[in-house]
Ligand code: HEC
């Protein structure tokens with residue numbers, strides 16, 4: 001009887017401590033077992049986008065110890081528990097305890113945080129971006145440039161160097177689905193090409209290659225075709241290997257400041 005009470009008391013204390021830590025936004029699940037369980041979940045639910053070792057892919061490298069949506073325990077919990085809207089980081093629907101375990105694992109990835117070593121020269125990369133590459137024809141950085149492709153102002157936060165590089169030499173890989181190429185043929189014979197903006201049962205909106213906006217009734221169209229291709233040309237061959245490194249280095253350096261805890 002006595003031991004039962006004592007055990008009960010200890011369990012209650014432990015639960016209370018966990019609760020208190022969670023209330024403060026500190027991770028209550030940080031034991032070696034928690035980290036291991038978190039690593040297992042990471043492999044199943046996160047590796048697809050962040051790489052099995054956390055080094056990134058279409059999602060950011062999680063080993064660098066800097067997080068734009070908050071690097072505190074509470075900040076990481078929020079990103080992983082609720083996802084990040086309009087970003088490709090999904091809401092995964094895991095119980096809180098599991099999320100905390102994943103937080104513990106993510107934390108362990110950046111324990112020995114070091115700035116990722118990017119070969120290339122960012123200053124030269126910027127010149128290639130503006131000059132020979134004419135990348136600003138389709139991309140905006142800090143408010144300047146075209147809109148056919150995604151805004152690159154925060155690309156260094158969003159993606160790994162690996163993804164940035166493959167975007168330049170093989171754009172049809174890992175296309176952001178919001179930018180699949182769209183081909184439309186109207187009943188009057190006019191053809192329009194561009195990227196999709198919006199669609200419902202009756203109408204479709206798109207931006208054409210000259211950045212004109214169109215809103216069309218589907219009943220006026222003969223064909224709507226979407227291809228798994230990017231409007232971005234491949235720059236394989238245009239740039240030497242070291243020029244590609246320069247571009248990657250420049251793009252990876254693009255990270256606007258953030259004041260998330
Ligand atoms: C479908 C791809 C995808 C999956 C699956 C995914 N993520 Fe992400 N994640 C992203 C992208 C893209 C971003 C960048 C969002 C942004 O900064 O706007 C991101 C951002 C994050 C961030 C915030 C980084 C920062 O700088 O603040 C964390 C933390 C994170 N992911 C952890 C995880 C964990 C842990 C899992 C698995 C439970 C996971 N992600 C699953 C794509 C994904």
Ligand code: HEC
Nearest residue numbers: 133135138148149150164167171174175176179230231232
């Ligand atoms: C004709 C328009 C066009 C030009 C020119 C262009 N891009 Fe793109 N770019 C796009 C489009 C559209 C996408 C989105 C589809 C995709 O992933 O390829 C994109 C995607 C990207 C991405 C991936 C962005 C992400 O969020 O994952 C990077 C990086 C990129 N471009 C860099 C460049 C660089 C560097 C240049 C110049 C050397 C360049 N682009 C020139 C249209 C263009």
